[in-house]
Amino acid sequence: MLGFLLQRLASAAVVLAAMSLIVFAGVYAIGNPIDVLINPAADQVMRAETIARYGLDRPFWEQYLRFARALLSGDFGTSFVFNTPALPLILSKLPATLELALAAMLIAILFGIPLGMAAGLKPEAPASKAIMAGSILGFSLPTFWVGLMLILLFSVELGWLPSGGRGDTVTLLGIEWSFLTADGLSHLLLPALNLALFKLSLIIRLTRAGMREAMLADYVRFARAKGLSRARVVGVHAFRNILIPIVTVLGLEFGSVVAFAVVTETIFSWPGMGKLLIDSILTLDRPVMVAYLMLVVAMFVLINLLVDIAYAALDPRVRLGGRA
Template identity: 60%
Template structure:
């Protein structure tokens, strides 16, 4: 097991090293932030002083090594626009994104697995066909369109829920959370539904396919022949057999949703990290852009590493193969 963990850690380190180079070069090849930071009427002396203070006069390779050196000390630099430490800026927005993503992904996973198992267990029923029709709809419509329809229906026409913002928050362990208040919870419903719709459709189809395949295996046939109840077969055997693909998709979707909840946060004016990165791109705030992409890559690497370790714990064959 130790050799398996070391091998995965080495792979994760190489991926992060490669991503840091790609992200840094890619971001610094986009535009010139000086044209946005400094007004056109500024003198040449002011422009040169600002460029030197931001370190933009150095060669790109030297800027990269300075960035990596600061990164090892936990310093992501300072925002050009907000004049705040980038890590502080991102961490200040992270709780809003985190609670939105966790609520949407967990609810979509739980609901999708339950509905998918039912659709696979009773494939010819009207309810199962309705569930599959909803899953097809979830794959077919873009998230921005779903968000606009949700706002138009529940906020504009019915007036049941707010159209945007985070609402009232309360402090827990020094962090502001909105799901702990009724007003905050009412604000999170629509963006969470928008984020969860595609994930729900994916989990339904994944769980249904796994259920249909597993119900035909000898394991289920022997369990039925032994007189084990259908409920116990579903809980003890079916869920275990379809758990690996579900865990894989859950991990990947959690990471991708955290990283790319940009559309939903923009549509619903949700003050999270996604909204921050959109604003930073508009003003070419390079330190924020680089830090966001590096942290996103790190997030995916950590989630994949965690999923690999969970696989190895569940299935010793995977651990033996990676050793």
């Protein structure tokens, strides 16, 4: 197991190094922030001083080396717009995004796995066909359109839920949380549901496919031949084996939920990292954009590492393969 972990950590370090160059090059190619930061009426002396202050007059390779050295020390630069360190600025928005992502994944898991198992156990039943038809809608409908329809139905027409914002929060362990208050929970429900719809459909189809395959496997037939109840065969033998691909996908999808919650946060005015990223792109705030993207890359690498560990714990063949 130790060799397996060392191999994954080495791979993670290589990925982070490569992505730092790709991220910096991509952000470097997006416009000139000086055109946004400096008043067009400023003279050439003020313009030159500002460019030199931010190091934007240096060649690309020198700017990247300075960025890489600062990155190793945990310094992601200072925001051009807010004039504060970029990483603490992003981390101050991270709890809101994480809360939204966790709520969305919780909805997807709690409803997706049981519905997928039901559809897999009786694939020809009318209820199973209805579940699969609903999952196709979840894949097909655009997130922004679903969000607008949710606001129109539950906020405008019915008046049951608020249309945006985070609502009242409670500070726990130094972090503000919305789900601990009734008002915050009502503000959280619609954006979480909107963000969960695609993941819910994905989990339903993945669970259904895994359950249908597992129920035809030899070990399930042997379990039935031993006289085990259907509930034990499904809940213990079949369910444990379909968890392996589900855990893998859930890990990757959680990272994508955090990274790509931009549309949902914008529609529902949720004060998370996605909204900050949009504002930073509009003002060409390079340090914030780079810090956000590097944080997302690091998060994906960490999630993949945790998924690999969980995968190895569920399937010993993975550990044996890494050792070989």
